[in-house]
Amino acid sequence: MITFNDIQIKFGDFHAIKNLNLNIKEGEFFTFLGPSGCGKTTILRSLVGFIKPTSGQILLSDRDITNVPIEQRGISMVFQSYALFPTLNVYENIAFGLRVKKMSKSQVDQEVRDIAQKVDLKEEQLFKKVSELSGGQQQRVAIARALVLKPSILALDEPLSNLDAKLRIQLRNELKSLQKKFGITTIYVTHDQEEALTLSDRIAVFNNGIVEQVGTPKEIYNQSQTEFVCNFIGDINKLDPEMIQNSRLKDFIDPQKVAYIRNEKVSLSPLPEHIDTIQLQGRIVDQEFYGLYTKYLIEVAGGGLLKTIEKDSGLDQTQLGDEIDMYINIDDILQY
Numbered sequence: 001m002i003t004f005n006d007i008q009i010k011f012g013d014f015h016a017i018k019n020l021n022l023n024i025k026e027g028e029f030f031t032f033l034g035p036s037g038c039g040k041t042t043i044l045r046s047l048v049g050f051i052k053p054t055s056g057q058i059l060l061s062d063r064d065i066t067n068v069p070i071e072q073r074g075i076s077m078v079f080q081s082y083a084l085f086p087t088l089n090v091y092e093n094i095a096f097g098l099r100v101k102k103m104s105k106s107q108v109d110q111e112v113r114d115i116a117q118k119v120d121l122k123e124e125q126l127f128k129k130v131s132e133l134s135g136g137q138q139q140r141v142a143i144a145r146a147l148v149l150k151p152s153i154l155a156l157d158e159p160l161s162n163l164d165a166k167l168r169i170q171l172r173n174e175l176k177s178l179q180k181k182f183g184i185t186t187i188y189v190t191h192d193q194e195e196a197l198t199l200s201d202r203i204a205v206f207n208n209g210i211v212e213q214v215g216t217p218k219e220i221y222n223q224s225q226t227e228f229v230c231n232f233i234g235d236i237n238k239l240d241p242e243m244i245q246n247s248r249l250k251d252f253i254d255p256q257k258v259a260y261i262r263n264e265k266v267s268l269s270p271l272p273e274h275i276d277t278i279q280l281q282g283r284i285v286d287q288e289f290y291g292l293y294t295k296y297l298i299e300v301a302g303g304g305l306l307k308t309i310e311k312d313s314g315l316d317q318t319q320l321g322d323e324i325d326m327y328i329n330i331d332d333i334l335q336y
């Protein structure tokens with residue numbers, strides 16, 4: 001549905017987007033993920049029409065929209081700051097775009113009430129000023145204002161980053177169910193890997209103006225294609241060269257490469273027999289109890305440290321200083 005063809009975006013001499021090729025499917029929840037300054041907002045803004053690419057084409061259902069004005073693209077955007085009108089009430093904020101379109105008063109009224117109900121904004125909230133609302137409610141208004149225009153694409157730029165952690169998770173879930181309810185193609189920008197993993201159908205991981213990997217959350221996490229992606233997504237162990245040399249790991253790891261394993265994939269219990277397992281010995285040098293799980297730091301007998309995480313079974317008797325066995329499935333080792 002959306003195609004970026006050889007997109008380059010320069011600001012003076014600075015190359016913000018180097019050569020982007022990407023396809024986003026209809027109805028997809030697609031996330032641009034990456035650290036600050038990697039270019040994810042820039043590419044979103046080029047899709048919406050705020051920025052014109054230096055070269056390349058953006059296609060929307062095979063129509064070239066690279067030079068089409070913002071208001072003719074059928075894309076609604078929700079900003080990190082919400083960009084609501086603070087002195088207007090909720091109703092007027094939602095109605096704004098419809099009035100610009102010169103819709104009749106009765107139709108505006110029907111559309112505003114309809115969308116407010118769908119995003120769970122109560123009747124009594126409609127006539128409050130937005131400055132009187134909580135962050136979460138303002139976010140709902142911003143989403144209602146975007147959806148009321150019935151866009152074919154919803155573009156969201158870090159829409160949850162101004163909220164506290166608990167509300168962020170609640171709204172994250174709401175956003176996901178709203179997206180499924182409306183079936184609207186959604187492009188979501190975030191630097192938060194957990195947000196990206198939980199919300200997205202697919203993710204593009206950006207780094208320094210290029211896309212390092214495109215894939216489903218599970219592909220990005222379990223089969224990270226580059227060293228950058230494997231470090232950016234989730235906690236991970238880099239395997240120490242000494243540890244590799246002094247164990248059976250050396251039979252599987254290319255000495256020219258760096259090797260990683262996700263923390264939770266270092267198991268403290270034996271793996272099923274059919275799995276080709278490497279067993280290591282070590283000593284617990286640190287442990288943190290989180291209730292649901294415990295994090296361990298283990299000094300490996302052959303050299304180096306490994307972090308692991310184990311769900312708390314209630315039977316765990318391990319103590320600091322204990323000697324312990326670890327089990328690694330060789331297929332879980334990532335090499336770059």
Ligand code: ATP
Nearest residue numbers: 011014016034035036037038039040041042043191
């Ligand atoms: P953040 O999460 O911090 O917003 P981002 O990945 O969205 O990061 P962008 O806003 O896309 O990053 O910016 C990418 C790079 O382009 C940054 O180095 C930024 O300083 C630069 N940049 C963005 N807009 C402009 C502009 N109008 N003029 C010059 N440089 C810009």
